[in-house]
Amino acid sequence: MDLSSFLTSLGTSFLIFMVLMFLFTWLSRRPENHVVYYSNRILMGLDPFEGLRAPRNPFAWIREALASTEADVIRVSGVDSAVYFVFISTVLGIFLLSALVLVPVLLPVAATSKIMMDANDTTSVGAFDDIDKFSMGHVQEGSPRLWAFVVAVYWVSFVTYYLLWKAYKHVSGLRAQALMSSEVKNEQFAVLVRDIPPVPHGQTRKEQVDSYFMAIYPETFYRSIVVTDNSKANAIYGELEGYKKKLAREEIIYAESRHDGNPDGTRSTTRTGFLGLIGKKVDSIEYYDEKIKELIAKLEAEQKVTVKDKQQCAAVIFFNNRVTASAAAQSLHDTMVDTWTVMEAPEPRQIIWNNLPKHFYERQIRQYVIYFIVFLTIFFYMIPIGFISAFTTLDNLKKLLPFLKPVINQPGIKTVLEAYLPQLALILFLALLPNFLMFLSKAEGIPSKSHVARATSGKYFYFSILNVFIGVTVGSTLFSTFKSIEKDPNSLITLLATSLPGSATFFLTFVALKFFVGYGLELSRIVPLITFHLKKRYLCKTEEEVKEAWAPGDLEYATRVPDDMLVVTIVICYSVIAPLILPFGVVYFGLEWLILRNQVLKVYVPSYESYGRLWPHLYTRVLASLILYQTTMVGYFLAKKFFYTPPILIPLPIISFIFGFICKNKFYRFFRSTALDVACRELKEIPNMEVVFRSFIPPSLSCEKGEEYQFEDALSLVSRTGSTF
Amino acid sequence: MDLSSFLTSLGTSFLIFMVLMFLFTWLSRRPENHVVYYSNRILMGLDPFEGLRAPRNPFAWIREALASTEADVIRVSGVDSAVYFVFISTVLGIFLLSALVLVPVLLPVAATSKIMMDANDTTSVGAFDDIDKFSMGHVQEGSPRLWAFVVAVYWVSFVTYYLLWKAYKHVSGLRAQALMSSEVKNEQFAVLVRDIPPVPHGQTRKEQVDSYFMAIYPETFYRSIVVTDNSKANAIYGELEGYKKKLAREEIIYAESRHDGNPDGTRSTTRTGFLGLIGKKVDSIEYYDEKIKELIAKLEAEQKVTVKDKQQCAAVIFFNNRVTASAAAQSLHDTMVDTWTVMEAPEPRQIIWNNLPKHFYERQIRQYVIYFIVFLTIFFYMIPIGFISAFTTLDNLKKLLPFLKPVINQPGIKTVLEAYLPQLALILFLALLPNFLMFLSKAEGIPSKSHVARATSGKYFYFSILNVFIGVTVGSTLFSTFKSIEKDPNSLITLLATSLPGSATFFLTFVALKFFVGYGLELSRIVPLITFHLKKRYLCKTEEEVKEAWAPGDLEYATRVPDDMLVVTIVICYSVIAPLILPFGVVYFGLEWLILRNQVLKVYVPSYESYGRLWPHLYTRVLASLILYQTTMVGYFLAKKFFYTPPILIPLPIISFIFGFICKNKFYRFFRSTALDVACRELKEIPNMEVVFRSFIPPSLSCEKGEEYQFEDALSLVSRTGSTF
Structure with a gap:
């Protein structure tokens, strides 16, 4: 050149x-x-x-x-x-x-x-x-x-x-x-645990995890979330969000059509079949409304099943102070290095949940x-x-x-x-x-x-x-x-x-x-x-x-x-x-x-x-x-x-x-x-552990009203009885 | 062949x-x-x-x-x-x-x-x-x-x-x-700290170490021993032990000599100079007795100087439970990895004290x-x-x-x-x-x-x-x-x-x-x-x-x-x-x-x-x-x-x-x-931390009666005031 x-x-x-x-x-x-x-x-x-x-x-x-x-x-x-x-x-x-x-x-x-x-x-x-x-x-x-x-x-x-x-x-x-x-940063109070060994007979996964950490950290262990296989709940949640968006869209279209000199407006229709192209013609807003109600019920049922029956060999553990969490993330927990592996928790928004249960x-x-x-x-x-x-x-x-x-x-x-x-x-x-x-x-x-x-x-x-x-x-x-x-x-x-x-x-x-x-x-x-x-x-x-x-x-x-x-x-x-x-x-x-x-x-x-x-x-x-x-x-x-x-x-x-x-x-x-x-510096307020804990619950498991009761019930059986230790 | x-x-x-x-x-x-x-x-x-x-x-x-x-x-x-x-x-x-x-x-x-x-x-x-x-x-x-x-x-x-x-x-x-x-094993309650950075102005080494660990482990930190340059105290201690042995030996020789038909016995003599070969001839037992008294006083004085002025950049830290000690030994303490390095404490009898203050x-x-x-x-x-x-x-x-x-x-x-x-x-x-x-x-x-x-x-x-x-x-x-x-x-x-x-x-x-x-x-x-x-x-x-x-x-x-x-x-x-x-x-x-x-x-x-x-x-x-x-x-x-x-x-x-x-x-x-x-298993008795702590004091610093007062005074200034935290 x-x-x-x-x-x-x-x-x-x-x-x-x-x-x-x-x-x-x-x-x-x-x-x-x-x-x-x-x-x-x-x-x-x-x-x-x-x-x-x-x-x-x-x-x-x-x-x-x-x-x-x-x-x-x-x-x-x-x-x-x-x-x-x-x-x-x-x-x-x-x-x-x-x-x-x-x-x-x-x-x-x-x-x-x-x-x-x-x-x-x-x-x-x-x-x-x-x-x-x-x-x-x-x-x-x-x-x-x-x-x-x-x-x-x-x-x-x-x-x-x-x-x-x-x-x-x-x-x-x-x-x-x-x-x-x-400032309270939620992830500083948590660690990820992977490679949890098979559940011993007569215990649930949740009990196994909670009793393990309760024994090691009797005073600082707060609670745990067992990672679950959320694929089904995620799918339902995605569908639900989709319908919600569609509903919002139809409502705006309907509202706009009413302004245009047509006081009743035109309600659009959709078909119930594949991609809205085939099947019975129905009123869109009503149809989406119904679908949403249906899916909320379905999601709630699925959430219960997921939390109870789809627990996997990984968990997020919460401690009530930062020093314990960061020391825990650096310490060997089990004599076998390939079980109970512990690491620092990333922020909830950047966790790739699917990867957590993968084995060592x-x-x-x-x-x-x-x-x-x-x-x-x-x-x-x-x-x-x-x-x-x-x-x-x-x-x-x-x-x-x-x-x-x-x-x-x-x-x-x-x-x-x-x-x-x-x-x-x-x-x-x-x-x-x-x-x-x-x-x-x-x-x-x-x-x-x-x-x-x-x-x-x-x-x-x-x-x-x-x-x-x-x-x-x-x-x-x-x-x-x-x-x-x-x-x-x-x-x-x-x-x-x-x-x-x-x-x-x-x-x-x-x-x-x-x-x-x-x-x-x-x-x-x-x-x-x-x-x-x-x-x-x-x-x-x-x-x-x-x-x-x-x-x-x-x-x-x-x-x-x-x-x-x-x-x-x-x-x-x-x-x-x-x-x-x-x-x-x-x-x-x-x-x-x-x-x-x-x-x-x-x-x-x-x-x-x-x-x-x-x-x-x-x-x-x-x-x-x-x-x-x-x-x-x-x-x-x-x-x-x-x-x-x-x-x-x-x-x-x-x-x-x-x-x-x-x-x-x-x-x-x-x-x-x-x-x-670094972790031992003072916080300007006592962290609200409930908020910290909730920030790690994936959206597909936490979106609806039922959650309060459900999580209290299913997630913290042990930590509740544990508080009398 | x-x-x-x-x-x-x-x-x-x-x-x-x-x-x-x-x-x-x-x-x-x-x-x-x-x-x-x-x-x-x-x-x-x-x-x-x-x-x-x-x-x-x-x-x-x-x-x-x-x-x-x-x-x-x-x-x-x-x-x-x-x-x-x-x-x-x-x-x-x-x-x-x-x-x-x-x-x-x-x-x-x-x-x-x-x-x-x-x-x-x-x-x-x-x-x-x-x-x-x-x-x-x-x-x-x-x-x-x-x-x-x-x-x-x-x-x-x-x-x-x-x-x-x-x-x-x-x-x-x-x-x-x-x-x-x-069983309580003393070394399970302790960690070694090396590469302690230079003492900040207006603090003693002891205060520096104690305040550092008190901040990180407010509830579990017990006390610390700052490693000192004991070479002089060790030399005096060795001399003292040597004279004690010689005295015991002379006393037995004297006792034996009395049995042999000689009711007064023969008291052997020694020379005060090089290797007992030159110098003034003196009665051995009296001479050794005197020497021992002299050395005990010298050792006590040297112990005080050592503990106060010869502190070095390493320490042994004691915790009141095993889990904290073993987590501490595995955790990074300072942002710079080459300062405040922490490791599991070996048994006191196998510590090579001279090596502790060597830098990273x-x-x-x-x-x-x-x-x-x-x-x-x-x-x-x-x-x-x-x-x-x-x-x-x-x-x-x-x-x-x-x-x-x-x-x-x-x-x-x-x-x-x-x-x-x-x-x-x-x-x-x-x-x-x-x-x-x-x-x-x-x-x-x-x-x-x-x-x-x-x-x-x-x-x-x-x-x-x-x-x-x-x-x-x-x-x-x-x-x-x-x-x-x-x-x-x-x-x-x-x-x-x-x-x-x-x-x-x-x-x-x-x-x-x-x-x-x-x-x-x-x-x-x-x-x-x-x-x-x-x-x-x-x-x-x-x-x-x-x-x-x-x-x-x-x-x-x-x-x-x-x-x-x-x-x-x-x-x-x-x-x-x-x-x-x-x-x-x-x-x-x-x-x-x-x-x-x-x-x-x-x-x-x-x-x-x-x-x-x-x-x-x-x-x-x-x-x-x-x-x-x-x-x-x-x-x-x-x-x-x-x-x-x-x-x-x-x-x-x-x-x-x-x-x-x-x-x-x-x-x-x-x-x-x-x-x-492993560390979290229950002990059959609550450990006596005083005993754990004392087991790590080198013999040349702990052998005589004066120790009680001296260690209380010099070693635990901060941890005492710290107990009001």
């Missing part, structure tokens, strides 16, 4: 970005769009502009984002969002500090280096063009100028260590602050099977990616799709296509995967949604690193040199290292496209806006339905994290080879910080809170990128015939491992469980 | 064994020796023969050993000893079940195989002699008879899995039983440094072992020490020397190491003696496997084939496999020597008996000194375990190659069981109790031996040109790893910490 097509690409991206910015400014001012651009504030009952000055200024949102503090983010969106900002600003800091030194030092060193034109150089195919001149590939083999690059490798590494360490400490503090808050070994087997499936997925995707990078050159396209020739040959279109085609193909391709990986992660038997999100993100990260980064880089040269790898697996690193410079410009464009177009779309929310207006116009009748149409969703870490991580890996790996990429990385994370601040404060609503458990996941991957970078640099310096490489560069990955080891030792365990020193 | 020298070796060993047995029968009957042969019973205040029938029968001890139950062992010697018997009987079971199948099946298969005399066969140098005929080396390469050996490999493996699983379950039960006992990272660095030293030790010992196996052939001896020629050439002596020389050299050599390894393990910063014993045993195990087993086996052929290993590290296994049969007879003799002579010495206690009588006659004056002279010591797991493990590894690795070794293994562990039962019930006094924590250590090493065996069998079958090897034998080590993984998942954690279900 030459300079002009690179600049065209950048220019077009920037143009799109400016258009989207303008759209955002224009659209977000119109009151009917407020629900899309200020969803979070509206849901919290705030006026969209309450407390904000000068909403008319098109750049007001930037000032607001910059003025907001971490405490604001935590208040509005929780610790997880704040932790994500720590991640963004840490990476931003790493890139900024690296760029400040590397760009002014390395670019001149590389650009003024004498050119050695080998036939088979390691840089882009063809001659050195203007961009490649600024890369390390332009420096002569064995030249003393390489020392500047060695120092740069160290600088990037130590900046990363320093900022990661600071961030880990800071996030530990955020998590501790949140967990020691004096079943979980482990599922995990390994799924790792294997993911492994296969990652490696069979290699093939399509290979095809894409082969297809997406213009010459190939012209050959394969000759009818496109006249279009492609126009110079304007040609440049644009040349700049975008490969990147667009890649981005579209990557959109297919997350749901599949999410499904797989759920199938592992993980009990909380936040953990599933992390597991998905982890799998997706492997995928993107292997397929996008390594795949694109090595892809073209891989097959021809496959035999040399078979002989000596170490040459894989050398291969990666020598293929790196060739793809530098590709990734430069890739990153620029991601931030200009990606963040432009993110900020302007064009897609949700259009969807909302279409739905509102043609589908929604009730308030409830409108609300659903503009529901903003959460940050979707499962895909956001690996996307950002891919950029982290690309930028960090190219930081020394092609320092030009660093400013792009800075802009990427700078824009992300700004736009995400706006979105977090005004749009997204987090669907769970894991108190920063995401952080070790992020930290590990940044460190892994650093190690990948250090390893490829060893290979690349070797390829550059820089003979001091082994003694000087090999210590770096070792230092990284030691750094990781110390961080893990010092910080990690607190992210897995709550420290007692 | 030919058959006759093998039989001579066996015969001589057996003869020595019989002589030692006879000595035991004769000596143990004599009342003045009872303290050596019945130490444990005497220390427990029992009559040596109380409850035992027919002490006159020379084989009575065998009947008594066989009649004793596991409960007897636990009662007399604790869970650790019982667990050791589980280990012995498990290994005995493995060898017995293997022998029952392998000996009658494989010996005929091997012996009737046609001999293929290759020049470079893998068996002993020279021709097949009578013993080697019964080994797998005698079977032709690629012969279908090898299938019998394949089946045998599987049989041994599955017998091992089955018995290890059963044993692990049984030991878990023993540990649970002991920990849920209704100091401990880790020490550990790695020591691993490195051990690694060096293991590999530099290779060289002497190599020398020994080169020297200890008679021909070499004759060449190097020609003056021995006339002695060696006598046929009787020649046979004996030929049979014993290499083995004796090896055994002597191995006796040098344990103390060094024990010292290293202590320097790691491990806080309990039982853990140090395990760490030492682990290091010693590596040593003996690498140097004795692999060293002797491969040693001779290693140097000549060193280059082939360099080219292909995998060939190490093949090398080991092909060298195995050659050393079979060596190890046969080695095992036989170990059990006949080793257990003969163990049972007859000749060495302790002679030492005791010598000391009693020439050194001991006071009762106390006599008691010290016959103090039996404990089982010394640090050396006993690796010794037995070496035999386990040898026998299991040779089980299929030379099935003749199995009966030897059976006799070894059969005799060990019998003789150790006798010694445990009547002689040894355990110096600590770790509630079976030794077991995972034993189990892991048995499993490791099994995996070593399976791997070498893969190599050996490959060397035998048995082409079904990869699909048929390679799954075995994989199964072993899965087995180990499951066992670890299911059982291991309970051996690291106490399950709450």
